[in-house]
Amino acid sequence: xxxxxxxxMGKQERDRQDLKQTRIRCCTAAGCxxxxxxxxxxSLEAAVTVANLEDSVEVCGVGCLRFCGRGALVEIDPxxxxxxxxTAENAPAIISALSGEERNQxxxxxxxxxxxxxxxxxxPIVLENSGKIDPxxxxxxxxxxxxxxxxxxxxxxxxxxxxxxxxxxxxxxRGGGGYPTGLKWATVAKxxxxxxxxxxxxxxxxxxxxxxxxxxxxDPxxxxxxxAIAGYAVGANYGYIYVRAExxxxxxxxxxxxxxxxxxxxLGSQIFDSTFDFKIDIRVGAGAFVCGEETALIASIxxxxxxxxxxxxxxxxxxxxxxxxxxxxxxxxxxxxxxxxEGSDWYASIGTENSKGTKVFALTGKVCNTGLIEVPxxxxxxxxxxxxxxxxxDSGTVKxxxxxxxxxxxxxxxFFDTPVDYESLLxxxxxxxxxxxxxxxxxxxMVEIAxxxxxxxxxxxxxxxxxxxAGTVQLYELLSKFLDQQATHADLEKLKALSYMVKETSLCxxxxxxxxxxxxxxxxxxxxxxxxxxxxxxxxxxxx
Amino acid sequence: MxxxxxxxxxxxxxxxxxxxxxxxxRFKTLDITIKRNHYRQDALIEILHKAxxxxxYLEPEVLSHVAKQLKLPLSRVYGVATFYQLFSLKPSGVxxxxxxLGTACYVKGSDRVLTAIEKELKIxxxxxxxxxxxxxxxxxxxxxxxxxxxxxxxGAVAGKQEPEMAVIKVKTWQEDKE
Amino acid sequence: MSVRTLTIDGQPVAIAEGATILEAAxxxxxxxxxxxxxxxxxxxxxxxxxxxxxxxISKLLPACVTQVAEEMVVHTNTPKxxxxxxxxxxxxxxxxxxxxxxxxxxxxxxxxxxxxKVGMDHTRFPYRFPNxxxxxxxxxxxxxxxxxxxxxxxxxxxxxxxxxxxxxVAQRGTAAYIVSGLNQPWGxxxxxxxxxxxxxxxPTGxxFRKGTTTAEKQRDRAKLEFLVNAREKHxxxx
Numbered sequence: 001x002x003x004x005x006x007x008x009m010g011k012q013e014r015d016r017q018d019l020k021q022t023r024i025r026c027c028t029a030a031g032c033x034x035x036x037x038x039x040x041x042x043s044l045e046a047a048v049t050v051a052n053l054e055d056s057v058e059v060c061g062v063g064c065l066r067f068c069g070r071g072a073l074v075e076i077d078p079x080x081x082x083x084x085x086x087t088a089e090n091a092p093a094i095i096s097a098l099s100g101e102e103r104n105q106x107x108x109x110x111x112x113x114x115x116x117x118x119x120x121x122x123x124p125i126v127l128e129n130s131g132k133i134d135p136x137x138x139x140x141x142x143x144x145x146x147x148x149x150x151x152x153x154x155x156x157x158x159x160x161x162x163x164x165x166x167x168x169x170x171x172x173x174r175g176g177g178g179y180p181t182g183l184k185w186a187t188v189a190k191x192x193x194x195x196x197x198x199x200x201x202x203x204x205x206x207x208x209x210x211x212x213x214x215x216x217x218x219d220p221x222x223x224x225x226x227x228a229i230a231g232y233a234v235g236a237n238y239g240y241i242y243v244r245a246e247x248x249x250x251x252x253x254x255x256x257x258x259x260x261x262x263x264x265x266x267l268g269s270q271i272f273d274s275t276f277d278f279k280i281d282i283r284v285g286a287g288a289f290v291c292g293e294e295t296a297l298i299a300s301i302x303x304x305x306x307x308x309x310x311x312x313x314x315x316x317x318x319x320x321x322x323x324x325x326x327x328x329x330x331x332x333x334x335x336x337x338x339x340x341x342e343g344s345d346w347y348a349s350i351g352t353e354n355s356k357g358t359k360v361f362a363l364t365g366k367v368c369n370t371g372l373i374e375v376p377x378x379x380x381x382x383x384x385x386x387x388x389x390x391x392x393x394d395s396g397t398v399k400x401x402x403x404x405x406x407x408x409x410x411x412x413x414x415f416f417d418t419p420v421d422y423e424s425l426l427x428x429x430x431x432x433x434x435x436x437x438x439x440x441x442x443x444x445x446m447v448e449i450a451x452x453x454x455x456x457x458x459x460x461x462x463x464x465x466x467x468x469x470a471g472t473v474q475l476y477e478l479l480s481k482f483l484d485q486q487a488t489h490a491d492l493e494k495l496k497a498l499s500y501m502v503k504e505t506s507l508c509x510x511x512x513x514x515x516x517x518x519x520x521x522x523x524x525x526x527x528x529x530x531x532x533x534x535x536x537x538x539x540x541x542x543x544x
Numbered sequence: 545m546x547x548x549x550x551x552x553x554x555x556x557x558x559x560x561x562x563x564x565x566x567x568x569x570r571f572k573t574l575d576i577t578i579k580r581n582h583y584r585q586d587a588l589i590e591i592l593h594k595a596x597x598x599x600x601y602l603e604p605e606v607l608s609h610v611a612k613q614l615k616l617p618l619s620r621v622y623g624v625a626t627f628y629q630l631f632s633l634k635p636s637g638v639x640x641x642x643x644x645l646g647t648a649c650y651v652k653g654s655d656r657v658l659t660a661i662e663k664e665l666k667i668x669x670x671x672x673x674x675x676x677x678x679x680x681x682x683x684x685x686x687x688x689x690x691x692x693x694x695x696x697x698x699g700a701v702a703g704k705q706e707p708e709m710a711v712i713k714v715k716t717w718q719e720d721k722e
Numbered sequence: 723m724s725v726r727t728l729t730i731d732g733q734p735v736a737i738a739e740g741a742t743i744l745e746a747a748x749x750x751x752x753x754x755x756x757x758x759x760x761x762x763x764x765x766x767x768x769x770x771x772x773x774x775x776x777x778x779i780s781k782l783l784p785a786c787v788t789q790v791a792e793e794m795v796v797h798t799n800t801p802k803x804x805x806x807x808x809x810x811x812x813x814x815x816x817x818x819x820x821x822x823x824x825x826x827x828x829x830x831x832x833x834x835x836x837x838x839k840v841g842m843d844h845t846r847f848p849y850r851f852p853n854x855x856x857x858x859x860x861x862x863x864x865x866x867x868x869x870x871x872x873x874x875x876x877x878x879x880x881x882x883x884x885x886x887x888x889x890x891v892a893q894r895g896t897a898a899y900i901v902s903g904l905n906q907p908w909g910x911x912x913x914x915x916x917x918x919x920x921x922x923x924x925p926t927g928x929x930f931r932k933g934t935t936t937a938e939k940q941r942d943r944a945k946l947e948f949l950v951n952a953r954e955k956h957x958x959x960x
Contacts, residue, residue: 031690034701068690207646210687245593245630246686286589287629288894289684303588304620305627305891310767310787364648364689371690402647436689438647452650456684462627463872463891463898465768470813473896474847494846501809504782505770604904611904617881617913618904619890626892626901 001265002272003151006142009264013143020058022098023077024048025131028061029217030249031210032071036087040072043091051095063218065131066119067112069370074109075131082112117387118369123350125358126334127374130218135253138260141221147266149340150225153232154274162233163189166336168344170356175201175292175329176407176433176509178355178422184326187316188234191324196236198227199320199327201297202243202250205289206405207456209436211360212330214372216243216250219334220257224267226333228278229340234326239280242297245287254282289406289460293508294319294327296462307464308508329434331360351377355421365402365438366392375420382416385439396441400524404433406453406460407513409520410446429520431513446525447532450517451479457514468511471502475515482532492529496522570598571609578613585614588624592631601632629684637672637679639717642696643710646685653707654693658682660707664714677721678714728794743774743785743796754798755807755836757814758873759786760923762950763882769873771807771836774798782806804840811837812845817896819851819868820926827927828937833871834926854899859909862916863931867899870928876900876920883949888914900928922946 017023026032026041044059065073070084074094083094086109093107114120124130133140141147153162167182188196200223204212216223227239243251258280261267269277288306290296294315296306301320319325335357339347348356355377361384364370368390375384385391385401392398400410409430411418418424422432440449458472478495481487499515499522506512522529577594581587591614595606602625611621625631643649643658658669665673665680672679688694691703695710702713724739728746735750742765747754757769767784774785777795785798797803814820814833822828854867877889877900888911892901903911920929922941930939948960 030701031688031703034688034691034694034703071691204687205684207650207685208648208689209685210689213687246683284590284593285628286593286631287684288627300589301586303584303586303590303624305623305894310784362648362689364692365651370648370692405647436647438651438689440651444651449651452647459895460684461895463893463895464766466770466810466813466871469872469895469898470817473850474813474816477848497805498809498847501806505773505806505810507767507770507784608904617887617890618906618911619888619892619901622901622904623890623892627894 003148003155006147006151009139010142010145013139017058017143019055021056022058022079024057024059024094025062025065025075025077026059027063027065027071027073027075027131028135029064029068029214030247031064031068032073033249035071035085037072039088040074040086040091043088044074044094047091047095050092053095053098057095057098060134061136062132063130063135064127064214064372066122066127066373067369067371070110070112073112080114082114083109084112085109116369117383118371118373118390121379121383121388122374123358123376124374125338125350126215126331126360127218127372128338129222130214133219135218135220136256138221138257138264138266141219145341146221147225147261149337150228150232150266151272153229153340154272154276159189159233159235162229162340165344166233166339169335169339169347170344170351170354171332171335171339171347172355172422173329174331174335174359174432174434176404176431178432181328181332184316184328185230185233187314188236188324188326191317193235195238195321195323196234197320197323197325198231198234198236198239199297199301199315199325200227200239200241200333201292201294201327201329202241202247203285203292203297204244204247204330204434205292205460206407206434206436208362208364208402208438209405209434210362211372211435213247213250215330215334215360216247217253220250220253221261222337223254223330223333224257224261224280226336227280228267228271229336230326230328230333231278232276234324236324236326237277237279239278240283240301240320241280242283242285242291242301244285244291251282251284258282288462289456290462290508290510293510296508297327298325305462307462308510310507331435352419352421354423359420359432359435361435361437363389363437363439366396366398366441366444367439368393377421378419380417380419381411384420384437385416389439392439392441396443399440399442399444400446402430402438402440402449402517403436404431404513404516405436406456407431407509407516408433409516410440410449410524412524429523430516445483446521446528447479447482450521451476451483453517454479454514457510461510461514465505465507465511467502467505468507468514471498471506471511472514474498475502475518479518482529485532485534487529487533489533492533495529573598574606574609575613578610583614585616588614588616588621589628592625596631601635603633634672635676637677638721639678639698640681640696641678641698641710641714642681642683642686643669644683644686644688644692644694644696646683646687646689646692648689649685649693652692654695654705657693657695657705657707657710660711661714664711665718673718675721678717726790726792726794728790728792728796730796731798737790739790741790743776743783743788743790743794744772746790747785747796747798752798754785755839756786757832757836757871757925758875760875760878760946762946763875763878763923766874766878769871770810773803773806775800775803807836808840808842809846811840811842812847814871815842815845816847816849817852818870819849819854824936825869825927826930826934826936826939827869830937830939830941831927832925857902857908858932859907860914860916861909861932863908863918863921863929865900865902865908865929866927868928869926870900871926872898872900873925874900875923875925876929879919879923879946883946883953884915884917884919886913886915886917889920919946919949 172178291306296308765786772785773782775797858864
């Protein structure tokens, strides 16, 4: 394929779409599918046929429409009407409402408020195509400019220039750590020529996080294009996408996307008749949270137990099969195409001084509006939880929001005016993590939450290093002692001491961050621990 | 009573017969997968996925067959198969019920859903009912946090589950089994 | 070959580039405790006993895999390290069923030595008393999982020196255990050559020769060194 053909293909698709006056977009991401989206789509198609509107109305499946808590979602284009909690029975009413003649609202589902901060405060960059295009058709991706940036990079930029552009944009890794992406790319690029790999980490394991899944399900080609650009920049011609098996729809759509891209020679040998070859394979995980850790992920791709190994050497120097390997998370790679297209200055103008661009959060828990939000870095926690999320249902009180999953901590309500960026969250004793934001209300016991995460880490520890394998077990037991109201002040000291020990001596990120939920809740909600402590018997004498 | 017993026996006999012919076929499919992966040792996890798909679970014969084909040590294959949560070395029930215990689901009460199902089925997580009808499992996070708490019944995700709803679903399985 | 100079516990050391802190310390006669490390096989940095402090680096580094750097300043025995090492040993004791008085390795056990070294006379953590098995199906050897600390030395000697790969780790986390073959009794694993290297490699009394009773276990560690030298350096000296 050459540029002419690519542009022609995009034009044809746009012309095809323009023939129809109305596009009814049905969300077919996993959340809505489990709320019956497939049946909704079928009945809408049937209703269009019955109404004889096939020439002017198209029903199509699209990616995530964000408001996951109120699925199945249907959007009417060009009217921008969003229907919530749609069922198959609503289909005829939706179709007859299209004509605008009937003002009969009977049978129509609830309409979403597009002006609500939940939508109004969003800034879609990563999710720009999500909910707009059909993720299963490459034509639609190409129609919105897809693969043009890959062409641009291959024809008009040197690998060095690509890396500089990414570095200047200020993009940092969205998997949690926030390592500067440009620096990571430069390290891999500087390694001697030879076999190198690009790995997309799609092992989104944090409970309460589903941003990456939505990107993969809604816009898979963006990841392929981002990976190919990364491959060109660092000198790799092979890519792996490591995706967790719990995401079957994402896997299916990725497989389809790779097939389509191969068919149009957008992946494979001599892409756009350049000398650049790039192939992508999918590797499916099998249920191990630790495989989100870079070195464990590499072991898993190699078909081994997902045991992490000490770093250095870092994967950038010695990764997959001991070759230099670039590992980026899904959301990081999803930012590449817009950065190349709009330029690094544009990207660097969004966000805060040290955290550029946007961040996608999965807003869940005890909050009115659950779903996916993409906001510029620097948006305050309050805006996210209270304005966009609408606070706690039934006018409850927000107590804290947990970010960073089992590796993170909680932000108590008094710090809600903190802007969301890497450094501010670290200062609060939590972390950006991959983007789960779980809201907790005053009924949530923070000690119980700490134990919940410890149970998670205990079960997900690979068992290789002692502090993580044996320490998490003892931490869990200690927390249970508190919840059983059997703990003493000595146990509180022991809990602290062991938390620091596990944090400082564990081999990989899982163990290092496993005590974070305890340390974070101890920091802000120590009174909850105190309340659970039994009055030390024997007049305050400590019995060990 | 007796007739039911003989009937079950007959069915069992039939199913073992059926199994025998099936076994060869399943190993053949497995071999095709292995061939397609060029006997590469790093494809072990992919191959185990396929094996579990066609055999239902990873029985020792399957594991040793895979090890032989890939020329891998037996202990290595066993180590990998038991490391990953999604691989099962025990046969699973006719129906499967997976309760998500991700944070969003947990905060919204999935632990209560789980306890209710455990009580109804009289089994614990990771177990199968004695009649082999239902297996109960938990998931770390299904990524269906928007519709928490989520339970997967036979592969279909159901959102916003209350303990009562989940129990009714499981009950119908138990009632429908004969 | 270039040389690196560094300071360990105030003592200057010069050693070849690429050497680890553990090797440099040994050269200087400074003892850093280890459990999973075994000369001659790959290092896995799993037990965390050999963690050291390096000035200018906030993280504790495992001496067994961290390479020396010019002008590095290493501390191997700070109060913090002592406390963490002690806790590590406590965790190990609480995790398994380590009853020295009835163990074949009593008096000749690296876990026991470590406990004495770090001054651990009791553990702050409750014993877990796991239900673990003993496998004596092998004609010459036995494995008592109660005494296993999962250092994986047996896995590595069997794989890297003998080449048989009888052992591996099964399950994960707290359920992890050393497995032979396809979870078969050790005596039924065809791959085993009965070479006994795992017995010599095991730091505790977990893998033993049959017939050894309390405090009788002996290790021929020199055999492993001999084999490694023979295979890698083609030097047959014993």
